[in-house]
Every structure is written in structure tokens, then in C-alpha cells.
Amino acid sequence: MGLFQSKPKAACLLDIDGTLALTDPLYVKAFQDLMAAEGVSGVDEAWFAEHVAGKVDSVVFKNVLPGAVDDGRANAASKEKDRLFCARVASDGCDIVPGLSSFFTTCRAENIPCCAVSNAQRGGCEAVLKHVKAHCPDASSAIRDLVVGAECARAKPHPDPYIEGASRVGLPPSRCIVFEDSRTGIKAGVAAGCVVVGLTTSMTASAMREAGCAATVRDWSEVTAEFLQGLLA
Template sequence: MSAAPAVPTPRAVAPSPAAAAASPAAGASTSAPSTAVAACPVDFGSIRGVLFDVDGTLVESDPLHFKAFQEILQEVGYNGGQPIDEAFFRKHISGRHNPEIAADLFPEWPEERRTAFYMDKEERYRRLARAGLEPLEGLREFVAWVERKGLRRAAVTNAPRANAEMMLAALGLETFFEHLVLGEECTRAKPHPDPYTTAMDLLGLQPGETIVFEDSPSGIAAGVAAGAPVVALTTGQDPACLRKAGAVWIVKDFRCVMEALEALEARS
């Protein structure tokens, strides 16, 4: 098994008030508290755009991906037919780009077989997901806040287009986003910054004017490398992994974000 990809070198950008405000104060807690008011390190007043990952960020979909990968890997005899566990999934699969996952899992397979493998896996995932997807807690309220503020927005994902469009439609968000940026359609997928820099360019925004919401180390690395502050949701990873990847704020869900915003607005 190859090691997980290295974190790319961050995009060279001039420091901005938003990025500076996003750095946690010394000694500040970055765990996922029940209320995030006191810990909020992001200057939302200077943000002009919001970039969202999809899987694990808008919806807690990792359990379905884990089930699909576990089933298909067991069927093809990976690891001697022993099912992978959640720790393996989080470390080697979650948030990564399918071609890279397949190359790491099956370095001896020809590319055509790897492609067939992950296309089969994604069809299994869509079959599971069609049974129903629920938005992450607080997402509806945060989406409404973003709309009220007139912020620009894009969905940025390593998921295949069929998956992304299916999830956005299931959540009723297909018209909310101005752009859907896919890692597979960029020069490089996450953990490289390309998907996020592409989204910024499409929206006409600078890194210091945007905030990224992510749930995986790979996605956080991409956002950080693009020069934006990243808020991490603990839907599938240990907070320590998210902190190590560079997240400036770690929360359980969007309810925590809304608590902080409402408290900040009440004070102003």
C-alpha cells in the first residue's frame, strides 16, 4: 500500500485580513464543542464567497462509501478477502480521488481494470444513497444565511459528476450553487489546490475573500494550498487529523457555525 499523498505546497498569496483572522489564537481549543461561539476564529464579515465540499460536508455520506468499498473489496479478494475496517477507510480512502485510491490498492492492475473497479463502486454508492440522504444538521439554516448575505458559492468535490449531481438534487441544492467544480475535470484533484483555485477564479474571488468547508485531510490540504481558511466538520475523521491537515476551526456540524454567527450578529 502506498502512503497517502503529500500535502501540496500552499499557493503563494498575500496575507489577508480574513486569513489572519482565521488563525486560532494560541491555546485556543480547536475541538468540536457543543457550542462554537467562543472558538470561532473566522472573520465572516470579510468573506465574499463560500466553497463547499460535498461528500461528508453537505451530507454525512462516508458510511455509505465505506459500505460500498467494504463490499466490493471483499468481493475482489483484497486483503485476503478480509473486510476493511473504518480506520483503514479513513486513512487510505476517505476524501481521495478514485484513480489514486485504485492505484494504491491495486498497483499491479492495468488502468482499465482499476477504472472498472471504481466505477462499479460508485454505482453501488449511488444505489445506497438513493434510499435517502439527509443534510448535515444546521446546513439548511447556513445555506439560508449565505443567501441572505448575498455570498458567492460553489461546490467543489472529488466525487464523480453523477454522484455530485445526484447528492445536490437529493438535498434540493442543485440551484443553490453557481458552479460545481469536479476534481476529475481539473488538471489535478484534491489534495492539490486546483479544484479550489478553479472555483475562486470562476467566482472572481481571491483566497482571502473565501472560506472553505471540508471534512477530509485531503480536502483540507487542497483548501489550505489554495490559500483559504478551512473549516472542518467531524463527520468522518478524528479532529486531530483535521487539525494536522491545517483546518483553522473544527466543528461538529453547521449548527455550531450558526450558533457562532447568531451570537456574533447579536453583539454587533
């Protein structure tokens, strides 16, 4: 028997973009195409980081689309962005954060359930998870569910998505380890009462610890069963 007994005593709640896969370049391209059709130029990585990263679409599009933006127009733009992004994932794929496949193998061996928790739209989440599962053999059995921030009462940085994720895996938040790459997600995980680990794909380790992370890692190769056990000791 592994470090965790047959009945799960710990779970992992996983952000998707920037945590499981490096999707920002594909999202930037999707926004470039979408905003060009709206007559907006200058969409690059810095624009994306300022206006999009970590935010839900209902907020993003009311701030970046020119002119008056009601819910209908924002929803239509969100759906088109998701269509463009999913097409990019299907045609180009995306880079998976190193060590992820081994992490899911550890979760399967140690009976650690996982739930994906994201502020992205469901279509984009499912496209990336499909790609991850195609490249990580144990991901399908490890990832039990998906929580979408926009489908909760409040999205990240509020705790609701991670509280819901803990409920989906049947454990209290205090027994759940959140993996995040953004300040928004870290704040949500801490507020939910989870232990938060930061992957330094978009923030420095020191900034992540200042935001509330209990630990940071460069990639998934550092996340062993012993590492997980130590976080909840």
C-alpha cells in the same frame, strides 16, 4: 441589506462527503460489494479510512485491486463503485449534517455564492447534491457550480480544485471560505490561499487546527452570517 452587499464579496467552497452529508457508510457498502467480487474481504470503516477517504479513484483502485491494474481496469472499477454508491443514495438516502438547511438560507439571504468541490467522482457528487437539494430548500439557489478534483490538473491535496472553485464564483481565493472534514481537503484549501473551516465529523478540532484550519465547528448550526463575516474581517 445583509452583512454582504448586493455584489458578492465572499463565497463558500464546500466539500461534499463528510461535510454536507455523512456518506461514508454508503461508500463502505459500495466498496464491500465491489471488492467482494474481486475476492477481497475485510472491507470495513477502518479499511475505507486507510485506503479511500480523501483520495481520488485513480489512486485508490491501483492500490486496492488485486493483480496488475492498468488505467482501463481502474476506470471500470471506479464507474462500478459509483453505480453502486448512487444506487444506495437513491434507495437509502444519507444523513445530512445538522444545520445545513439553515446555512443555505443564510447564504441566500446574504448573497453568498457557494461552489461544491470534491475529490469524489462526478456521478457520486451529483447524487449527493441532488439529495441535499431535496432536503434543503435554498441549496439549489446557493450552490452555483461543482468542481471535481479528478477533472482538474491535480486533485486535492493540491490547491487546484479550490483555485478553480474560486474562479467559478468570481472571487479571489482570499475571499473564499472553504469547509472541509479531511486533512487532504484542509491542505488543499490552505494551499489555495482560502480561509479554511473544519467540520469535526471525522477529525478532532485540535487536529484540524494543526492541519491549518482557521476555525472549527461541530455542524452547520454554528455557521451564521456573523461567523462568516468574522472569518474575513
